[in-house]
Amino acid sequence: MERLRKHIEEITPLSDEEFEHIKTFFTLRKVRKHQYLIQEGDAVGYEYVVLGGIFKLFYLDGEGKEYIVQFARVNWWMCDYNAYFFKGKATLNAVCMEEGEVLCLTLQGREKLSADYHKMEHFFRVKLTNGYAALQRRITSLLSSTPQERYREFSELYPNLIQEIPKKYIAEYLGVSRETLSRLYSNGK
Amino acid sequence: MERLRKHIEEITPLSDEEFEHIKTFFTLRKVRKHQYLIQEGDAVGYEYVVLGGIFKLFYLDGEGKEYIVQFARVNWWMCDYNAYFFKGKATLNAVCMEEGEVLCLTLQGREKLSADYHKMEHFFRVKLTNGYAALQRRITSLLSSTPQERYREFSELYPNLIQEIPKKYIAEYLGVSRETLSRLYSNGK
DNA sequence: AAAAAAGTGTGATTTAAATCACACTTCCCC
DNA sequence: GGGGAAGTGTGATTTAAATCACACTTTTTT
Structure with missing residues (x-):
């Protein structure tokens, strides 16, 4: 739970009592x-x-x-x-x-937290803001970039993930077949 | 400006004074x-x-x-x-x-409104929530659907837009060439 | 009202990527 | 520690969609 507090406090500080109450919404x-x-x-x-x-x-x-x-x-x-x-x-x-x-977190939980704490509504808004911007970029990339460009973008954005998950799944994220992805980096990327 | 008020009040009611102040942030x-x-x-x-x-x-x-x-x-x-x-x-x-x-609306305007009015922070959060969900669907569609399916989804979601804008641009939205899109509905959709 | 620009449909050709096929490797899990 | 599942690379073939090309229509602009 301490990790949750740190996570929220990256965006907005919380008092001890506030957090004590907030954390009860999470399981x-x-x-x-x-x-x-x-x-x-x-x-x-x-x-x-x-x-x-x-x-x-x-x-x-x-x-x-x-x-x-x-x-x-x-x-x-x-x-x-x-x-x-x-x-x-x-x-x-x-x-x-x-x-x-x-x-x-349930939807009621989320809505209750947002209604009761302006801070939490702010927290959620900021998270959504970031998420929305990221999805807008992903859409641009899916529309306009070639598979090799998407692969490069992905490896720049999530260099760690590239190591840790099977390439098969990276292909499924990028929207190419695993064979095509495999050929992208065996040939000159 | 009345239209803005209506738009915001679809999500949260505003008093006259509140709106008088809020509207000053928009040009x-x-x-x-x-x-x-x-x-x-x-x-x-x-x-x-x-x-x-x-x-x-x-x-x-x-x-x-x-x-x-x-x-x-x-x-x-x-x-x-x-x-x-x-x-x-x-x-x-x-x-x-x-x-x-x-x-x-400037970014400072948006942030000021959000900080000063819990209601407005709520409004923006709800708008982002909807937007985020829509983009998540769009990504799913871009990854998994064929051009014909994407065209169908689009025409169900925005039946009016289909009439009003050149098909060329719909193709650019769907991520297909205008020729391919044209063939989709001349042949059996 | 004429000229220019933008948009559209359809055929022919090319091309990138999917699919198919198979051998090889690595990872788990009983 | 051995057997099965999951993941990977690479070639051959197929296929869907892009591209190219061109005639025609509609819309804008002046």
């Missing part, structure tokens, strides 16, 4: 490899802040092919936000790729 | 066809709320090809948020496609 969950946090078709009760481990958020098409919308590591937030905010069924899946822990 | 600007609101390479001083007209936000690559990140019509917000929030140079362009009006 800790340990997650093992291959475990699902969100499953397509189910309601989405929580959003997740990663405390440790690696997760992927992905869409599964009719033929069983995966398309990775997001990876998530420590301090990343992860959810199928369409289902979560609008109380629909998940179209995305979230799975643990490397054992770790997450904190879970 | 009105009439925009003619082909006019730029944001130009690649420049600093991004404002974000824009559209009161009327149609706008496109796009990336221009080295060969002069356009890739449309977003269209914007009444009540849509539009900006190169990476440049705006992080005070960098624009990599995107925003241009008027059909004469109209926008309200302009």
Whole structure:
């Protein structure tokens, strides 16, 4: 929980009492490899802040092919936000790729925290601001860049992830086949 | 300005005095066809709320090809948020496609409004929430859907836009060539 | 009202990437 | 520690979409 406090305080300072109350909205969950946090078709009760481990958020098409919308590591937030905010069924899946822990927050929790603490509303707004800007960049990249450029951008943005996760999944994130990705760096990148 | 009030009050009610003060942060600007609101390479001083007209936000690559990140019509917000929030140079362009009006808001304005009025911070958070969810869906679609599926999704989401803007630009939004898009609906969709 | 610019449909050709196929390696998990 | 699953590289083939080319239409501009 101390990690959560640090995370929030990167954006806004909290008093001890405030944090004592705020933290009651979060529940800790340990997650093992291959475990699902969100499953397509189910309601989405929580959003997740990663405390440790690696997760992927992905869409599964009719033929069983995966398309990775997001990876998530420590301090990343992860959810199928369409289902979560609008109380629909998940179209995305979230799975643990490397054992770790997450904190879970319900939508009511999020809204209550935002309503009760201007600070927390501010915190969420700043996080969303950053996230929105990042997604805008990702869209630009998906539209305009070649696979090799996307690979380069990715390795600059997440140099550590490149080492730690199978290239197969990086291909699924970049929107190319694993074979094409493999040829990108065996040939002259 | 009444339209702005209505727009904000879709999310949170405002007293007359509140709105009187809030509106001072916005400046009105009439925009003619082909006019730029944001130009690649420049600093991004404002974000824009559209009161009327149609706008496109796009990336221009080295060969002069356009890739449309977003269209914007009444009540849509539009900006190169990476440049705006992080005070960098624009990599995107925003241009008027059909004469109209926008309200302009500086980053300090936005932050001041958010700090002074919990309500406004709430308003911005809700707008970002919706926007984030929409971009998450767009990414899923760009990764996993075929051009024909993306075209169908687009025409369901924005049936009116389909009529009103040249198909050429819809192609640039969907990430296909205009020829391919043209063949999609001449053949059996 | 005429000229220019922008947008559109459709065929022919090229091309980048997907798919298929298979051998090899590494990672887990019983 | 051995067996199966998961991941990887590389060639051959197929395929969807980009590109090129051009005629035609519509919209803007002056």
